[in-house]
Structures are given as structure tokens and as C-alpha cells.
Amino acid sequence: MIGLRDIHKAFGPKKVLQGIDLTVPKGESMVIIGGSGTGKSVLLKCILGLVVPDGGTITLDGQDTAQAERDAFLARFGMLFQGGALFDSLPVWQNVAFRLLRGSLRKPAAEAREIAISKLRRVGLKAETADLYPAELSGGMQKRVGLARAIAAEPEIIFFDEPTTGLDPIMAGVINDLIREIVVEMGATAMTITHDMSSVRAIADRVAMLHDGTIRWTGPVSGMSESGDPYLDQFIHGRAEGPIEAVR
Amino acid sequence: MSRALSLLAALGRSVMAFLAAVGRVTIFAAQAISHIFRPPFYPKELGQALLSVGYFSLPVVGLTAFFTGGALALQIYSGGARFNAEAVVPRIVAVGMVRELGPVLVGLMIAARVTSSIAAEIATMKVTEQIDALVTLSTHPMKYLTAPRVLAGLIAVPVLVGIGDVIGVMGGYMVSTGRLDFNPATYLQNTVDFIEAQDVASSLVKGAVFGFLAALMGCFYGMHSGRGAQGVGRATKASVVAAAVLILAANYLLTELFFSA
């Protein structure tokens, strides 16, 4: 279980997170929605310790993450970055198998490569992709390689930052199914950021909407349409008119 | 009065900023060194760094040293030492190359070639979140990126300096025997007789220090890069300037250390 209590983060004068309270139960799929630039990516990075919050506490299974042993803590996580963040000096398969080629999870290279190829197949990429370099792939392919890397070591908790952005509708469907499968089959806890409402419905157990630095609304995905919250309504229906200003 | 005070305040601020930067670099250097000795180690990354710092710098180092050695011989010959040229030219070329020009020129070439590429590479990784990705994959960026590069600088640059010294002396030899009608055997004899073990030791120590500084500055500025393409550009420029200045300053200090009686 991930618990966020009163998380604050500002970059200079710009206040991004202003008191986030959120609980993500173990084995559930939480989807974060919210306008562009509201701090969704920053929120995930705070949990991983890539961005240090200015205030508040983050707990994992009740333990304060600031005091956790870093290596053991990170070994439980996988993360897909919004921009893919593939290592461009390494071929695709070594990107996917990065964790399996070094450190405590180290496996023989041939075995790691096999695992990498099977993960690539799960995200809809052919085995031939394995020996290409990230720069030789299209944007959507890079995204999927990033996804394969995030799930390669079968982590307990997986963060997906816009997993379907830039994919065609069929591939987006494949990825939505994959994320759902990972949560259901592997019992993983997932936090996904997405702007795609069909993705939200396909992936989420629970939804949280970020607005103005706080969690504006959170609840089960089924309660989203009858929330009565004008902010959430405007967002899910994509209306230009409403309480959320179009210029932010 | 208030003008003088604000001037003083500005001066104080820049002194403080400078000291803070020195502090950050020192802490970074200490971390880099400590990561060299603590597992896990990344031998593959070290191998790659050795190749790019050492092996691929050979042409640049060789050419620089060769032309400088040759020019040095010409200068000394024409500079009024003709009466005793047979003895003076080989000696000054040897001492000049080994003690000063070899290490300094190789150091500066490494700053241009290696520091810039390290800074640009690491800064790009930072800007494209690859450094964050490393962390989430349980890999310490200081260990995986900085330690191998700094160690490679420490190992490869003294070797390059040694090679540069030899090629520089050879350059002087070829110009002196080819253009200036020196006797080859006498030239070599004079060179060998004059060079002392301390000259060579100082040359290699300088090489190690310069290599360390060059790689360290590349990593430091890369890791602290600002955002976007502009951030990468700034980091690269700053790293090369810092490496070059530090190398020249360190050269002075090391020369004091070795040769001031």
C-alpha cells in the first residue's frame, strides 16, 4: 500500500503540489488524471524519490520511504517514463533486460535476452526489434520498449506515465489489456497517468483527479460519471467551458 | 555609500557562489572516488570508457605532440643557441616536452575531446530522464556513469602523456636530423643523458591528475545540466572551460611541487 500525506512540492516560485493526500491499496490499479502541467509526473517521481518533496510523508506498507533502504525499495518498483527514457547507448534488448544484466537480479546474458524478447512480444514488438537501437525506433515503439523495461523484472509496484500516448488505437488497446493483466495476474499495484478516457475505463480500479496541486476527486472508476463534481465532469467530457480554466 | 555597499554585497555574493561551487565539486570528487572502490563494479563500462578516453585519443595526441616537438626544435635552434646547438636543442626539447608541453597539451586535448563528450552525453541523459531511469533500475548513476569515466581518465591519460612525450621527442629528433643536419646518434644520446627519472615521473603524475580532472568536470557538469538542449550546450561549454583552467592551475601547482627546490 502506498500512502501520501500532505505532499508539497514547488519549483522556485511555482507551487506544483500543494498538499496531496492519496492512498493506493495493494494490488489495485489507480489511474491519475488531470490537466497538462498539474504535476502528475512530479507526483510519481516524488514517490520514487527522484524528486524530493518539500513537505509531507510518503509511506510504503506503512514504512516511511525517506527512511527505507534505497536499493531494496527501488527493487520493488518499475517505471515507464513519459518520454520513454531509453538508454540510447544500448540496444533494445539490453534496455529491456537492464536489471537482469547487473546487480542482484543478474542472470546469464542468453537467458536475460530470452526474457527481454518475451517481454517485447507482450508489448507487441517483434523479436527483430531486440537488436535495434532506441534511436532507430518510432516514438510509439520507444514507448513500448520503455513499458517492456518497466515490467521486465516483474516488480510489485509499477508506474506508467502515459503508456498509450502516441500509440495507434489498436496498440493502445493491447497496452491497456496488458496493464490490466499485470495487475490481475501478477497482483501488482499500478499507478497510471493517462489522458485517454477509454484507457481510464479499461485500466482503473480507482481514479484520482489532480487539480491545483491537490486531489480534487478520488473514487472507484464506476463512480466517476455520477460524481457530481463539476471539475471532474468537465475533464472527462473534455468541455472547454467549466470551472477549469483553459489557459493555465 | 549605499552604492559601495551594494558593490561589496555583489562581490560577497560572487565569492560565496564561487566557494559553494568549489564545495560542490569537492564533494562530487570525493563521491566519485569512493564509488570507484565500492562494488558493484561495471567492468564493461570501464572498458568502453578506456577505449574512448585512451585509444581513440591516440591520433589527436600523437599529432599534437609530433608537431609541437618539431616546432620546439626549430624555435630553439633559431633562438640564438646555434653555437652549442648539438647539445642544447635535444636537451630543451626533451625537458620541455616531458616536463611541460607533453602533459599540458595532452591534458588540454583531452579536455577538448573527452570532457566535452562526457558532459554532452551525461547532460543529454539527464535531460531525457535517462539518469532517473537508471535510478529506478537500481543502478547508481555515480557508480555506473561517473566512476568508470573518472577511473578511465586516471588510467588512460598518463599512458597517453607517456606516448605523447615520446612522440614529441621524436618530432624534435626528426626535424633536427632531417632539416637541421644534426647527427642522429648524438641527438639521441643527448636526449637520453639529460632526461631524469623525476622528469618522467612528474610527467605521468601530471597526466593522471589531468585525466582525473578532465573526466570529473565532464561528469560534474553533465550531472548538473539544466533543462533542454540549451542546458546541454551550457553544461558542455562550462565543463571544457573548467577542465582546461583546472588543468593549467594544477600544472602550476604540480610543477612547484616537483621542481621548486
Ligand SMILES: Nc1ncnc2c1ncn2[C@@H]1O[C@H](COP(=O)(O)OP(=O)(O)OP(=O)(O)O)[C@@H](O)[C@H]1O
Ligand atoms: N525539474 C523541474 N524543474 C522545474 N520545474 C519542473 C520540473 N519538473 C516539473 N516541473 C514543473 O512542474 C509542473 C508539473 O509538471 P509535470 O511534468 O508533473 O506535469 P504533468 O501533470 O505530468 O503534465 P503532462 O500531462 O503534460 O505530462 C510543470 O509546470 C513543470 O514545468
Ligand SMILES: [Mg+2]
Ligand atoms: Mg507528465
